[in-house]
Amino acid sequence: MAFDQTAVRKDFPILSREINDKPLVYLDSGNTSQKPQRVIDAMSHFQEHTYAPINRSSYRLAGEATDAYEKGRVAIARLINAPSVDEVVFTKNATEAMNLIAQSWGRANLGEGDVVVLTEMEHHANIVPWQMLVQERKIQIRWVPLTADGQLDLTNLDNLLDGAKVFSFTAMSNVLGTITPIAMLCERARAAGALSIVDACQFVPHNVTDVQSWGADLVAFSSHKMCGPSGIGMLWGRMEILDAMPPFLGGGNMIDTVTFDGFTTAPVPMKFEAGTPPIIEAVGLAAAVEYLEEIGMANIRQHEMELSRYTLDTLKGRFGDDITIYGPDDVKLRGGVFSFAFRDLHPHDVSQVLDERNVCVRAGHHCAKPLMQTLGVNATTRASIYLYNDTADIDALADGLDNATDIFGL
Amino acid sequence: MSGLEDLYREIILDHYRTPRNRGELDPPAIKAEGHNPLCGDEITVYLSLSGEGDDAVIDDIKIGGQGCSISQSSASMMSQSMKGKTVAENRALARRFKALMGIDGIEPQDGDDAIDLGDLEALEGVMKFPVRIKCAVLGWNTFLQALDAGGGTTSTE
Ligand SMILES: Cc1ncc(COP(=O)(O)O)c(C=O)c1O
Numbered sequence: 001m002a003f004d005q006t007a008v009r010k011d012f013p014i015l016s017r018e019i020n021d022k023p024l025v026y027l028d029s030g031n032t033s034q035k036p037q038r039v040i041d042a043m044s045h046f047q048e049h050t051y052a053p054i055n056r057s058s059y060r061l062a063g064e065a066t067d068a069y070e071k072g073r074v075a076i077a078r079l080i081n082a083p084s085v086d087e088v089v090f091t092k093n094a095t096e097a098m099n100l101i102a103q104s105w106g107r108a109n110l111g112e113g114d115v116v117v118l119t120e121m122e123h124h125a126n127i128v129p130w131q132m133l134v135q136e137r138k139i140q141i142r143w144v145p146l147t148a149d150g151q152l153d154l155t156n157l158d159n160l161l162d163g164a165k166v167f168s169f170t171a172m173s174n175v176l177g178t179i180t181p182i183a184m185l186c187e188r189a190r191a192a193g194a195l196s197i198v199d200a201c202q203f204v205p206h207n208v209t210d211v212q213s214w215g216a217d218l219v220a221f222s223s224h225k226m227c228g229p230s231g232i233g234m235l236w237g238r239m240e241i242l243d244a245m246p247p248f249l250g251g252g253n254m255i256d257t258v259t260f261d262g263f264t265t266a267p268v269p270m271k272f273e274a275g276t277p278p279i280i281e282a283v284g285l286a287a288a289v290e291y292l293e294e295i296g297m298a299n300i301r302q303h304e305m306e307l308s309r310y311t312l313d314t315l316k317g318r319f320g321d322d323i324t325i326y327g328p329d330d331v332k333l334r335g336g337v338f339s340f341a342f343r344d345l346h347p348h349d350v351s352q353v354l355d356e357r358n359v360c361v362r363a364g365h366h367c368a369k370p371l372m373q374t375l376g377v378n379a380t381t382r383a384s385i386y387l388y389n390d391t392a393d394i395d396a397l398a399d400g401l402d403n404a405t406d407i408f409g410l
Numbered sequence: 411m412s413g414l415e416d417l418y419r420e421i422i423l424d425h426y427r428t429p430r431n432r433g434e435l436d437p438p439a440i441k442a443e444g445h446n447p448l449c450g451d452e453i454t455v456y457l458s459l460s461g462e463g464d465d466a467v468i469d470d471i472k473i474g475g476q477g478c479s480i481s482q483s484s485a486s487m488m489s490q491s492m493k494g495k496t497v498a499e500n501r502a503l504a505r506r507f508k509a510l511m512g513i514d515g516i517e518p519q520d521g522d523d524a525i526d527l528g529d530l531e532a533l534e535g536v537m538k539f540p541v542r543i544k545c546a547v548l549g550w551n552t553f554l555q556a557l558d559a560g561g562g563t564t565s566t567e
Contacts (some may be wrong), residue, residue, distance in 0.1 A: 346482075347478075348449045348451070348477075348478035348480075348542075348545065349478050349479050352417070352539070356414050363449060372450070378450035378451070378477075379449055379450035407414065408423060408427075408479070409423065409427075
């Protein structure tokens, strides 16, 4: 065991909740993660003692609040090994970070016929902002296909990247669990003269992240999937690139000066943080990062690899041909999200039966409808794990599937 | 288990395992597609009518698409209840069923209460699971869409 699992479970108050006298089995962290007591306390404490506007007022309390907000930025920079704290931009979530990139960098640099390369396993957050530019700018999208076991098929990558301006890809699929060869893909993008953008939403919460060793240009992720609060997301980018990008939203906080004739922008990161930012959320996020760092990202990854092995072996062992689990079987190549088809049952029915035992999973297209098309399904059931899950949770999932078999008389 | 047994009654499972009136009809039969973006359920309703307006009779009805047990069984039972009845009778049936599902904005008309839902009553248990109500009414909305637009696409969101 990479860390004290029993102690970690106790850190998350919601995990001791019971519904109908039965414990909660939370297997939906790929969707959003639960929060440790420390994050909840940090946000309450901040509101009880320190809350005030940031960057605007000169009294001491406002200074303290500004410092607390900025501590969130420092924590994120440390977590992902960013060369400079100023390169971390706070947004509402990863989706907003992707839209910021497409609207700001995209509108400044992309025109008719320009090519953006995506992969077939992207989340809608890394598809629709580009499709909006297809409508608006007549850019073109090329898709990197997948292999049968749900990895990127890179055979044709050089052709796909030939002449491309952007290569935007996920670090880890939220459906297949597949972890992509991030550094290599960034290198290939660079060689082709394309901007590299990494959707690291599923990766950062579960792995050691080093944006410098990736050699990425821009990276987006969300706080709520990494034990932090909802309402705050991150864009990290190389300063050179962020500096050259026009602002995304306009308003207070993002300006240097405004006259009747126009405005000048504040430096990065404030240039991209228009309006009152998620102040309380940044404080909670800082606490979440500290919590994850204490346990250790490498230990979390280790735990999840072990539990992933257990999950794959348990489900395949108990259900054999009755279950199809998408994505790679090698836990070194995947994270802990398991999308599956169970017998001929619709995912909605599977999740309904599981819910009866408080087993929380997601059923649907997981905001990756094009990928569903590639897989040839309408929807899947998805169980996803985090540091607080253990083998008992997986056993509960498997028992719940047995129950589904019974109910549907299969 | 109590709640689930209410949802997955035997008659519902029977229609799910052995759906009635599955298939397609060629034009001039009218056709409408419905989907539920939340869970990816898709239903296609084909109607073959003889006669005009509200007095037209549904000579044949076929259901296509795929989805969960609730959407599929509801559409299957619907098709069984509708065949051979007039458009007016079936609109009333749809009103009655949607009222059973607690759908807002249904204006009951005289005589609706007297309509016998038959097997469809079994779907009453869906009421305890509000997220599944959309599944239960998908086929019905698709049917109404087929009548109103002479075909088209509908969505339960
Ligand atoms: C791979 C991936 N990208 C992007 C997102 C979007 O994140 P958010 O909803 O926090 O903006 C998600 C979350 O569902 C995701 O899993």
